[in-house]
Amino acid sequence: MTSIPLLREREKQIHDKAGGAPFEMACDRHSLAGSVSQRACVFCGSRVVLYPIADALHLVHGPIGCAAYTWDIRGALSSGPQLHRMSFSTDLGEREVIFGGEKRLYKALTELIAAYRPKAAFVYSTCIVGIIGDDVAAVCRRVEKEQAIPVLPVHSEGFKGTKKDGYKAACDALFGLVGTGDTTDIAPVSINILGEFNIGGEAWLIRRYYEQMGVQVVSVLTGDGRVDDVRRAHGATLNVVQCSGAMTFLAEQMQARFGIPYIRASYFGLEDTAKALYDVAAHFSDHPDVRARTETLVREAVAAVMPELRRIRAVLEGKCAAVYVGGAFKVFSLIKALRLIGMRVVLAGSQTGNADDYAHMRALCDPDTVILDDANPLELSRFVVEKGADLFIGGVKERPIAYKLGLGFCDHNHERKTPLAGFEGMRNFAREVHLSVTSPVWEIVKQSSFKC
Amino acid sequence: MLLRHTTADIKERKALTVNPAKTCQPIGAMYAALGIHGCLPHSHGSQGCYAYHRSTLTRHYKEPVMAATSAFTEGASVFGGQANLLQAIDNIFTVYEPEVIAVHTTCLSETIGDDIPQIVNKAKADGRIPEGKYVFHANTPSYVGSHVTGFASMTKAMVDYFAESGPRSRTINLIPGFVEPADMTEIRRLATEMGISAILFPDTARVLNGPLTGKYRMFPEGGVTIDQLRQSGASVGSIALGALASAPAGLAMDAKCKVPCAVLNLPIGLHDTDLFVDTLRRMAGVNVPETIDLERGQLVDAISDWHPYLYGKRVGLVGDPDQLLALSRFLTALDMRPVYLVTGSPAGKKFEEQLRETLADAGDDLRIAVPGDMFLFHQWIKERSVDLLMGNTYLKYIARDEDIPFVRCGFPILDRMGHSYFPTVGYRGALRLLEKMLDAVLDRKERDSSDIEFELVL
Numbered sequence: 001m002t003s004i005p006l007l008r009e010r011e012k013q014i015h016d017k018a019g020g021a022p023f024e025m026a027c028d029r030h031s032l033a034g035s036v037s038q039r040a041c042v043f044c045g046s047r048v049v050l051y052p053i054a055d056a057l058h059l060v061h062g063p064i065g066c067a068a069y070t071w072d073i074r075g076a077l078s079s080g081p082q083l084h085r086m087s088f089s090t091d092l093g094e095r096e097v098i099f100g101g102e103k104r105l106y107k108a109l110t111e112l113i114a115a116y117r118p119k120a121a122f123v124y125s126t127c128i129v130g131i132i133g134d135d136v137a138a139v140c141r142r143v144e145k146e147q148a149i150p151v152l153p154v155h156s157e158g159f160k161g162t163k164k165d166g167y168k169a170a171c172d173a174l175f176g177l178v179g180t181g182d183t184t185d186i187a188p189v190s191i192n193i194l195g196e197f198n199i200g201g202e203a204w205l206i207r208r209y210y211e212q213m214g215v216q217v218v219s220v221l222t223g224d225g226r227v228d229d230v231r232r233a234h235g236a237t238l239n240v241v242q243c244s245g246a247m248t249f250l251a252e253q254m255q256a257r258f259g260i261p262y263i264r265a266s267y268f269g270l271e272d273t274a275k276a277l278y279d280v281a282a283h284f285s286d287h288p289d290v291r292a293r294t295e296t297l298v299r300e301a302v303a304a305v306m307p308e309l310r311r312i313r314a315v316l317e318g319k320c321a322a323v324y325v326g327g328a329f330k331v332f333s334l335i336k337a338l339r340l341i342g343m344r345v346v347l348a349g350s351q352t353g354n355a356d357d358y359a360h361m362r363a364l365c366d367p368d369t370v371i372l373d374d375a376n377p378l379e380l381s382r383f384v385v386e387k388g389a390d391l392f393i394g395g396v397k398e399r400p401i402a403y404k405l406g407l408g409f410c411d412h413n414h415e416r417k418t419p420l421a422g423f424e425g426m427r428n429f430a431r432e433v434h435l436s437v438t439s440p441v442w443e444i445v446k447q448s449s450f451k452c
Numbered sequence: 453m454l455l456r457h458t459t460a461d462i463k464e465r466k467a468l469t470v471n472p473a474k475t476c477q478p479i480g481a482m483y484a485a486l487g488i489h490g491c492l493p494h495s496h497g498s499q500g501c502y503a504y505h506r507s508t509l510t511r512h513y514k515e516p517v518m519a520a521t522s523a524f525t526e527g528a529s530v531f532g533g534q535a536n537l538l539q540a541i542d543n544i545f546t547v548y549e550p551e552v553i554a555v556h557t558t559c560l561s562e563t564i565g566d567d568i569p570q571i572v573n574k575a576k577a578d579g580r581i582p583e584g585k586y587v588f589h590a591n592t593p594s595y596v597g598s599h600v601t602g603f604a605s606m607t608k609a610m611v612d613y614f615a616e617s618g619p620r621s622r623t624i625n626l627i628p629g630f631v632e633p634a635d636m637t638e639i640r641r642l643a644t645e646m647g648i649s650a651i652l653f654p655d656t657a658r659v660l661n662g663p664l665t666g667k668y669r670m671f672p673e674g675g676v677t678i679d680q681l682r683q684s685g686a687s688v689g690s691i692a693l694g695a696l697a698s699a700p701a702g703l704a705m706d707a708k709c710k711v712p713c714a715v716l717n718l719p720i721g722l723h724d725t726d727l728f729v730d731t732l733r734r735m736a737g738v739n740v741p742e743t744i745d746l747e748r749g750q751l752v753d754a755i756s757d758w759h760p761y762l763y764g765k766r767v768g769l770v771g772d773p774d775q776l777l778a779l780s781r782f783l784t785a786l787d788m789r790p791v792y793l794v795t796g797s798p799a800g801k802k803f804e805e806q807l808r809e810t811l812a813d814a815g816d817d818l819r820i821a822v823p824g825d826m827f828l829f830h831q832w833i834k835e836r837s838v839d840l841l842m843g844n845t846y847l848k849y850i851a852r853d854e855d856i857p858f859v860r861c862g863f864p865i866l867d868r869m870g871h872s873y874f875p876t877v878g879y880r881g882a883l884r885l886l887e888k889m890l891d892a893v894l895d896r897k898e899r900d901s902s903d904i905e906f907e908l909v910l
Contacts (some may be wrong), residue, residue, distance in 0.1 A: 031499060031523045034540030036492075036548065041500025063559050063594035064469060064796070065476030069504035071846070082454050091469035092595050097563055107467035116457055127498055127560040128595065131529060158498035159524040159560060377516060378548065381668040396507050400516045406666040445666045 010035075013373040015362070025358035027373040030162065036376040038324070038397050039351045043126055044070075045166020046156035048414075049246055050122050050173065052197050053225035054078035057118035059088045061105050061136060062126025066158075067091075074414040076197045078224050079204075088112060092128060102134050109143045109151065119227035120150040122173060130157030150227070152176050163326070164245070164352055171249035174221065174230060178254060181228055183235025189284050190216035192233045194251055194262070195242035198223025199414055202421040206267055209277055209301075209422065213293045215284065221247060234258045238283050240265045240276070243327050266329055267421035268429075269337030270305070274298045301423035309341060312430045317342035319437060322389040324372065324380060324398060325412055328353030328361060334393060334412065335364050341430050346387035349375050377401055391437050406445035408436030455853045458827060460834035470827035471846065473770050474796025477592035477602025479505040480630060481556035482519055484606035487636075487654020489675030490551030492544060493519040496537055496566065497558025501594075512864040513633075513660040513872055518670055520544050520553075524560055533566045534574070541575045545582055550671060552678060555589040556606060562593035586678060588613040598797035598823075599863070600696050600772050603630045607701040610653055610681050617709040618686035624735055625687045625711065626652040627701050629694030629718055629774055630863070631877060633657040633674075638875035639693070639719065642729065645744055648736045651684045652676060653701075661872040685709035689735040691728070694718045694774030696799050718774050719877045720885070721782025722751060728878075747879040754883055758890055759787060761910070765893065766815065768792040770829055770843035771862040773799035773822070779842065779861075780810045782882065788840075791815045792832045794824040826850065840893060857892035861885070 012026035031037040047070045051058065060067035067089030078084065090108050092101050105123070113121060121143075125136050136153045144151040152173040156166050191210065196203045203223030210217050218236040219229035239251045239262035251262035263283065265276035281294040321343045323334050328350040335345045348361055349372030361371055370383045381401055384392060392402035395413030402409040410432050412420060418432070419425045478495060482505045485493035495502035502521040509517040520543075522528070522536040537555070544553055555568055568589040575581055590609040592602040607627060626643060628636045633656040640657075643650040658674030684690075684705065690713040692702030702713035714735070719728035726748070733740050767783055767790045769776055776793055783790045791814055793807060804822045811818055819832050830850050841851050844862040851858035865871050875881040894910060901907075 030525055031521075032539070032543055033523045033536040034494075034520050034543030034547075035523065036518055036520050037499065037523070038503075039499055040503035041498050044500050044503065063476055064472050064474060064598070065478070065501070065504065065594045067469070068472050068475035069508055071471070073507075083457065085454060086457065087471050089469045089472060090467060091472070092559075094593075094596055097559070097593075097595050104467040111463075111465060111468055115459075127524075127529075127558070128563060131560060131563045158500040159529050160526055162499075376547075377518065377668075378670060385668075397503075397510055397517070400510060400514055401668055404516060404664060404666075404668045406664070445664055 014375075014379065015358075015371040025355060025371065025373060027358055028354045031374055035374075036378070037351075037374050038376070038395075039374060040163050041158035042161050042163065042166035042169065043124060043156040043158045045163035045246070046124060046154045046170040046173075047166070048074065048197070049167055049170035049222060050154065051084055052076035052078070052222040053122075053227060053230070054084045055081040055119045055226050056084065057088065057112055057116060057121040058084055058124070059090070059108060059112060059121060060124045060126065061090045061101065061134070062092055062124075062128050064089055064091045066124070066126045074197070075199050075417065076223060076414075077199075077201050080226075083116060083118060097128060097132055100132055100134055101129065102139050105134065105136065105139050106143065109139070110147070113143070113147045113149065118149065120152065120177060122152050122154050124154045124156050126156070127158040130160065150177055150180070162352065167246040168249045171247060171253065174250055175253045177227065177230045178250075179231070179234045179258065181231025183232050186218055186232070186235035187216045188237060189214060189287055189290060190218050190236045191238045191240050191280060192218050192236045193220045193223075193242070194239050195247040196220055196223045196267075200416050200419045202267070202419040202425065205419050205422040205424060209297060210280070212297050213277065213281060214287070214290050215280060221250065234260065236260065238263065238280065240280055242266060243329055245329075246327070264329075266333040267425070268330060268333035270302055270340060270423060270426050271336050272333045273422050273426070274302070305423050305427040308427055309430050312434045313340070313342040315434060316437060319343050319390040320346045320388055321391040321393060322347035322380070322384045322387070323393045324349045324375060325394060326351045328357030330412065331361055332364055335361075337426060337429060340426070341433065343391065343433070345369055346389055347372065347380075347383050349373060381405060391433060406442050408433065408439065408442065410436060454849050455830060458830045458834065460831055462828070462831045469796075469825050471825055471830075472796050473794050473825050473829070474598035474600075474823065475508075476594035476599060477597050477605070478556050478558055478594060479508060480599035480602030480604070481554070481590050481592045481606035483509060483630070483656065484603045484654045485554035485556070486517070486659050487656040487675055488552060488554065488610070488681070489677045490671045491554050491675065492548055492550035492552075492671075494521070494540060494544070494553050494555045495519060495558060496522045496533060496555050496561045496568065498524040498560055501558050508864055509660070511866045514869075515660045515662065516668070517660070520548070522561070529560060529564060532564055533561050534571050537566070537568070537571045538575055538578070538580065541580050541587060545580070545585060548670060550585075552586040552588065554606065554609075555587060556592045556602070557589070558592070559594040562591065586613070600630050600774070600797045604697050604700045607654060607698065608704050611684070611701050611704045611708060614678055614681035615685035615705055615709050616682045618683070620688055621683065621686045622736070623649045623651055623683065623687045624732065625684045625690035625702075625705065626650045627690060627692045627698040628652060628655075629697035630772060631718065632871050632875070633659065633661040634871065634873050634875040635877045635881065638878045638881060642744065642878055643732055645741060646729070646732055646736065646738050647741070648732060648738060651680045651687060653681060653684065685711065687711050689714065691716060691731055691735070693728070695803070696773045696797065717781065718778040720775065720778035721882050722748075722755070722785055722879070723781055724778045725878050725882065744879075751879040751882050754886055755786060758886065761890060761893060763787045764789060765839040766791050767840045767842060768829065768833060768838040768856075769841075770794045770826060770847055773797050773803050775862055777803070777807055777810065780807060782885065784810060784814065786886075789815045791817055791838060792819050792829060794821045794826065794829040796823050796825060798823045840889065857896040859885075859888045859892050
């Protein structure tokens with residue numbers, strides 16, 4: 001089915017529809033040892049979810065690396081406090097590994113809270129903490145009592161599962177805050193936006209849509225986040241959850257304890273953005289004015305971007321794209337968004353999709369699309385070449401691979417610098433794709449050798 | 453003000469690092485291993501470690517960075533990582549087909565006590581390592597040292613595993629230290645210019661600054677070969693550049709194969725490049741060619757042309773120990789005043805003494821922290837500012853908040869190009885540093901000039 005060597009164990013994580021094999025994706029499993037997977041760890045998942053809460057203290061309990069590598073690398077913008085952009089680490093040494101790091105953690109927390117007076121503190125456990133057996137929760141409880149602010153342990157030891165388990169650990173920590181704030185001024189038509197991290201200012205766009213619809217946004221979890229907003233999130237009447245499930249865990253917990261229903265949403269592409277807004281309007285169907293305002297908003301916003309999208313489509317028509325990103329939900333949206341600008345997806349994959357996700361992905365894709373779970377660079381590069389892609393959509397580690405192959409690239413991960421969500425985001429996305437795919441540099445690549 | 457939280461009031465911190473000036477050992481080991489041809493670095497730990505290292509190196513080099521992981525689970529953390537590493541070795545040689553796997557440990561595998569040589573021996577006995585292929589290792593627990601010592605350990609492991617004594621050749625071993633691919637090329641060029649054949653290791657040139665060809669190669673052209681590493685034991689001498697990053701490998705070579713080793717500063721700036729060239733000359737028994745004299749002369753000429761613009765400038769530096777020492781010597785030669793110096797690496801008392809000696813005349817408020825962090829450094833600046841900042845990209849917050857001209861150097865640089873292609877070592881590298889410092893200082897002078905003071909000729 002393919003010309004690259006594959007591990008037998010990985011065969012079921014790759015589906016080449018042209019091969020006509022029955023579709024049965026093995027996914028949701030731990031990466032094989034020895035793989036050059038593009039995935040990360042539990043700690044990474046927790047950090048992604050909680051990092052945007054800008055007025056909280058984020059203390060990484062472990063050796064220096066985990067704090068150093070996550071120091072301000074995600075463009076999760078804050079309109080106010082910038083405390084989340086500092087890097088705080090207990091910087092554990094040999095001594096603590098032998099004698100335990102609880103004392104050091106206590107001291108660090110106490111010093112930091114005295115210095116910064118944050119609204120809350122998150123303490124991330126790293127691999128080593130799980131091994132040396134520090135009772136982080138106990139230290140947190142003690143400091144919480146002494147300092148009178150919430151101090152929340154995040155059980156994010158790197159080896160205890162996948163990035164998804166890190167999302168869950170983060171949601172558990174957040175759930176410790178939800179329900180502790182005042183909800184008196186919250187309207188009946190109100191939501192929380194979950195799983196939106198305000199990369200490039202996307203949360204601001206989405207919030208504005210809802211406000212235009214007459215829907216109060218109680219909190220965005222966690223983009224441009226504030227501790228007080230999280231604390232009163234249980235006052236909203238609906239949770240709107242974006243992404244493949246980084247924050248579904250929290251939505252489920254809130255449903256169980258506070259009876260708040262949740263719906264899923266994606267804000268990538270015109271179609272999915274409109275659907276998300278209409279779904280929310282439908283939830284508030286006893287407020288017909290919301291629906292009316294939504295219709296106006298969508299009509300005007302789509303009309304504003306369509307002329308440019310049509311122009312771009314004329315250029316990109318028939319070009320091919322490869323999409324390999326973290327979550328499967330984003331892949332669905334991107335397939336549709338790319339279709340809108342005339343592009344065909346020839347490779348689709350994710351780091352963390354589950355069986356349902358891949359079934360849905362298969363249904364969305366063209367017959368000859370290759371579908372990959374937890375792929376490695378060899379697989380990605382070979383399939384991209386075999387399938388003749390013109391564009392690669394991925395994250396930081398995929399960008400130089402795409403460029404080496406002479407493909408256009410769009411970062412749809414934390415290094416995007418303009419909002420790609422919402423209606424305006426679709427226009428930005430199309431512009432970026434257009435710019436990259438039609439760059440003269442790819443012509444130069446083809447003639448770069450003097451031999452011809 | 454991004455760093456609005458920084459106060460001038462310095463309190464002693466014992467349990468806390470804020471805005472680190474270092475990172476952990478494994479990334480240095482990974483970078484060093486990439487300097488072997490056909491080598492796949494392997495991180496024996498959980499999946500996040502290597503993902504972070506690959507991302508950071510990718511951001512710094514804008515190149516694909518390949519490595520594999522043992523992908524520890526809870527099971528491995530309880531029962532040990534032997535099964536994971538054995539499976540990894542199997543899988544890697546089956547699918548990716550590298551020439552060599554360079555295993556480095558992490559805090560996790562070190563703490564649970566995995567014995568890598570024992571596991572590698574088992575892999576060998578089981579026939580998991582194909583004929584002519586290699587697996588070697590370095591211990592790099594993240595809670596000891598820093599990225600620089602991780603680099604040093606992996607470089608030393610190249611000697612420990614591969615160097616073999618033999619009839620003396622005329623070759624010289626060059627151990628370049630934790631520098632950029634462009635620097636490694638420049639160090640080699642200086643030797644070549646002098647007619648010296650050299651084995652340079654590690655060598656990341658053409659691995660992390662390769663060309664765009666339209667093809668993706670998992671193992672690019674560059675890198676020292678295992679054959680060369682083997683032959684390095686027969687070289688006439690070794691020059692280890694940088695006491696922290698390179699001396700362990702150089703000294704191990706001396707101990708193992710009786711190849712005498714000279715440990716020098718990194719050849720950054722006039723005097724340390726002189727020292728490097730002179731050592732090369734004596735070790736190889738050659739004369740310094742005119743071409744190198746010319747490069748040196750041009751540097752001296754540029755220093756004399758521009759010295760009035762840099763004279764007396766107070767400079768704050770954050771960086772790795774070997775770089776700080778050499779840069780301090782260069783800045784001092786330019787009559788500049790390096791007054792605040794921070795490294796995150798625990799480089800020891802001796803290093804600090806050397807630095808203080810070099811900077812004895814730098815100014816009345818010399819401050820050095822070994823180890824320190826960027827928060828402390830910022831506090832010093834709040835007390836009394838400087839005219840120029842030099843360090844990695846993370847210094848930009850301080851540069852912006854305190855409105856100080858800033859020259860990027862060191863690791864990592866996440867927001868500018870150049871470091872992959874233009875060296876800062878050697879006479880040419882010194883010219884480049886000079887240019888960058890002058891650009892920063894003069895751009896600022898012109899920005900701050902009134903219309904009346906703003907002049908065409910400076």
